[in-house]
Amino acid sequence: MTSEMMEDRNGVCHVVESEVDVQRQTKAQPQANNNRPNWSNGQCVVSVPSYSTLNPSFDLSLCRAKLENDGFQIPVADMEVPLKTALDVPSVRRYMVFNSALFHFIMAPVLYVVVWCAVFSTLHLYITVSDYWVLCLSVSLVSIFLTTAIIFILHHSNKEINMNIDIRLIQVNERMVKHKLLVAVADWVQNCTGNMQLYFVYWDMSRCLRALTETLEERSFVANDTQNKLKRKMSHLVLVTEVPAVDPEVGGSGGSDAEDQDSDEQRPLLGQEDTDGSTSTSQREDTKLTANYSLVPDVSLPAQAKAYQLLMTYSAAYVKLLVSERLSGPSHHRMRPRRNHCTTAPLCLCQYIKKKLLQ
């Protein structure tokens, strides 16, 4: 029924539009109408690899072409602009190179050699052994243990939410979720080559939002306990932003009252100084005032707003784990499809947040 109706509507559109448009529409629209309802949560719509390991940037025009081919019409202001703001910054690119899976992969043997030399030279000073091979063997064992421990810590930290990439992608996902898409950067090593990709995953947030809102409402009688849990587990998620000199009211979300008061006390002083003369601003560029905003949802927010904020905060981190198949959850046969809103993973975004923060 619905597809027929859509075709009818298209037919009407085609008549109204010019000939050139009709040709374009007939190519794009039937796919749009046929493909889009078929997407299910967690399905990867588009993934593009980075240009190279040393230049971790992505071909956004290719993303746009692929997405449009799949029926996702996204304005530039919702995709390219926030994505460039989030990822196309030199410091972020440098971070992505040095934090990439390939860099860790290369670092492992280097680390082993360095640890081996350090342990050997230290032990050689204090222990005098006649059999060198005994010393070498014990040093090798200690080095293997230390290197493995460091790699394990790095691997484990890669599964956590990343302040420099995942948090920066929140602003992108806030816009993309309106088009039922979520964005994330995932990377891993495959066949000794780095594999860093930008992923666009289909995600309809409505069911997750409802489920998480219900959970938070159920917990409203232990609101203090829930808030303390959130504070404890999200305490490291702090955004450092430059305070605008002119308008001190911008970006007040999330900050506690005490922080707001502190920054309000300091803002007018700098604000007035900056407006005195434009020539002096270059001298003061290194003394910019910054403010810290915690990502912990404010206690006074209604349950739905809290749930939305949590879903957005963890969206990129979740998608990163989803596409690289690192989500740990119940095995396939024990999956509870009623609660899981994701068809491709054992754990849904709302379940991931509940497991991560509320348990």
Ligand SMILES: [Zn+2]
């Ligand atoms: Zn869900």
